[in-house]
Amino acid sequence: MKIVTQFLTAFLLTQAKSLSKEISGRIIGGQPAYAGEFPFAAAIYITTAEGRYFCSGSLIGPQWILTAAQCAKGAISFNIHLGSNLLEGDDENRVTVATSEYVIHPDFDPLTLEHDIALIKLRMPVTYTTYVQRVFMAYGNLSDYTDLKAIGWGQTSDANSNLSNELNFVDVAAVPNSECRTIYGPQINDNMVCVAGEYNEGACNGDSGSALVHYDFGSRTIRHVGIASFLSANGCESTDPSGYTRTYSYKKWITDVTGIIS
Numbered sequence: 543m544k545i546v547t548q549f550l551t552a553f554l555l556t557q558a559k560s561l562s563k564e565i566s567g568r569i570i571g572g573q574p575a576y577a578g579e580f581p582f583a584a585a586i587y588i589t590t591a592e593g594r595y596f597c598s599g600s601l602i603g604p605q606w607i608l609t610a611a612q613c614a615k616g617a618i619s620f621n622i623h624l625g626s627n628l629l630e631g632d633d634e635n636r637v638t639v640a641t642s643e644y645v646i647h648p649d650f651d652p653l654t655l656e657h658d659i660a661l662i663k664l665r666m667p668v669t670y671t672t673y674v675q676r677v678f679m680a681y682g683n684l685s686d687y688t689d690l691k692a693i694g695w696g697q698t699s700d701a702n703s704n705l706s707n708e709l710n711f712v713d714v715a716a717v718p719n720s721e722c723r724t725i726y727g728p729q730i731n732d733n734m735v736c737v738a739g740e741y742n743e744g745a746c747n748g749d750s751g752s753a754l755v756h757y758d759f760g761s762r763t764i765r766h767v768g769i770a771s772f773l774s775a776n777g778c779e780s781t782d783p784s785g786y787t788r789t790y791s792y793k794k795w796i797t798d799v800t801g802i803i804s
Contacts, residue, residue, distance in 0.1 A: 572712030582677035585623040598752035604667035609751035611650040614660035625673040627709040635673040658771040680767040680790040686718045696749030733791040736783035746778035
């Protein structure tokens, strides 16, 4: 049985040489997104008493970012970039906001990563543009084997400790929880979902809090179905699935905190 390991409660920025432009990288096995493809993606720089960290999140309303609880725990402040696929470099579409207000799920367990979900409240509502848009939340529970996309700026391989400068995405599918438990054990519960690609595609360090999304062809919308939470102790490039918090399981809590219902 393999051990669940969290995505480095955020990615410690000082461990990387830079957020370098020389990285051609991708979320494991993925490819770069085009401008505006995922206009809800948020790059989150977190300041804590221990240092400065990086996570991802998703804009779910003009004033709210959905992310992992491990990204917000112990935070003093957040500097958040919206509208740009690039972490570094000029981008006229980038919007930068700052805040220190957040809400972590009251039952979050940092050891088991149960209820790994948090909300960050922006000081002022952002204005929607072509490149800054909210994402709709899942309106139903996620079925096994559903085709999904995982996005993020995380490491491109176990050997490369840098973040990717570009936002990347990869095609994955939901794995039955029964199958996921054979790898991670009984700590996998119905509020979590594991995903895997055809080989070793998935999330890596630095992808914490990033979105797992589903293209709903009926409503012609992208739906947020998961929050990047954990990976295998065998490393990002293993064929073990990546773990996410199921968005739908927490819709009522999200609505209670934010007033957002869809």
